[in-house]
Amino acid sequence: MRRRSLLLAALPAGLVTVAGCGDDKSASGKAGASPSPSSAPPPKIVEGPLPAVTAGTKFGEKPTIAKGPGEPSKNLAVKTLIAGKGRPVAENDFIEANYLGQIWSTGKVFDNSYDRGQPLLMQLAQGTIIDGWRYALVGKKVGSRIEIAVPPAYGYGKSGQPQAGIKGTDTLVFVIDLIEAFNSRSSAHGKPVAQSDPALPKVGTNTDGKAPKVTVPKTAPPAKLVSAYVLEGDGAPVKADQTVLCQFQGLVWDSGKTFQQTYGSGRLSQFSVQQMEQTVKGLAQGLTGKKVGSRVLIVVPPELGYGDNPPSGGVIKKGATLVFTVDILAAM
Numbered sequence: 001m002r003r004r005s006l007l008l009a010a011l012p013a014g015l016v017t018v019a020g021c022g023d024d025k026s027a028s029g030k031a032g033a034s035p036s037p038s039s040a041p042p043p044k045i046v047e048g049p050l051p052a053v054t055a056g057t058k059f060g061e062k063p064t065i066a067k068g069p070g071e072p073s074k075n076l077a078v079k080t081l082i083a084g085k086g087r088p089v090a091e092n093d094f095i096e097a098n099y100l101g102q103i104w105s106t107g108k109v110f111d112n113s114y115d116r117g118q119p120l121l122m123q124l125a126q127g128t129i130i131d132g133w134r135y136a137l138v139g140k141k142v143g144s145r146i147e148i149a150v151p152p153a154y155g156y157g158k159s160g161q162p163q164a165g166i167k168g169t170d171t172l173v174f175v176i177d178l179i180e181a182f183n184s185r186s187s188a189h190g191k192p193v194a195q196s197d198p199a200l201p202k203v204g205t206n207t208d209g210k211a212p213k214v215t216v217p218k219t220a221p222p223a224k225l226v227s228a229y230v231l232e233g234d235g236a237p238v239k240a241d242q243t244v245l246c247q248f249q250g251l252v253w254d255s256g257k258t259f260q261q262t263y264g265s266g267r268l269s270q271f272s273v274q275q276m277e278q279t280v281k282g283l284a285q286g287l288t289g290k291k292v293g294s295r296v297l298i299v300v301p302p303e304l305g306y307g308d309n310p311p312s313g314g315v316i317k318k319g320a321t322l323v324f325t326v327d328i329l330a331a332m
Helices: 131-137 281-287
Strands: 017-020 053-055 076-082 094-103 109-112 120-123 145-150 172-182 226-232 243-252 258-261 267-272 295-300 322-331
Touching: 076 131, 094 322, 131 145, 131 172, 172 322, 226 281, 281 295, 281 322
Parallel strands: none
Antiparallel strands: 017 267, 076 145, 094 109, 094 120, 094 172, 145 172, 226 295, 243 258, 243 267, 243 322, 295 322
């Protein structure tokens, strides 16, 4: 089992865990229990003091951070060490980032993603991430390295985080490499792959965040699972024990009706591949092994979908073959 961050809230999981993104102002961001006090007012942001980064000073390198110099500020200290050139991050975006966190007074490292070899994937929203990150990273550009010092009120408050060795009086220091950010306008940007089989649905290759057009042929559906690239990305293959962040739509083969989608909803989907295996097995199997950054067509026969037990009250009937298009934005 992959080790999760000690600092940040656990990722939500389920059949289709849908979470608000930066361009949806009505999104509540209730994707998990908040690890930081909800009553704290917005912090004053200052430039320091901040400890020096003494080694690993390049973007993507595991940093070494000196012990905090003297007393930390009671405000949130934020400094851009390397300015990125990507788009600015907005409230409720999902971020992909590497980070190292240590305690100001002792210099003790309590968590880092560099050693795990797996960046953090988390929504920058109240209730899913400590407020120090949420306030510090909004407006920062993708490709930036940010150093922050988080006072207790914007970290874990008076209770601290005992399992990580964090006391309720500890100021926390982070170096964060902001790799990527995603919102509901995000799409896969892989290389188009020829769609030459007339017995399979044709899927649009637009990359504007809108739902790709799906044309289902007027023929009998395939009897076996189909998983094919529409746009082939260059990321790592999705593993069965990962959580994926994606855009998706699901249609019924016979009627062509859409039963669920994220495109145009102001939201993205985040779910565990393992848990998906327990609900729509064909979708989990179709995603496993496909590269991050891809758009994938998945045709799920009834025995790998809902079979004779479809969701009540919807357009999916008994024995339905399902058609999915999935833009795999990130995986953790």
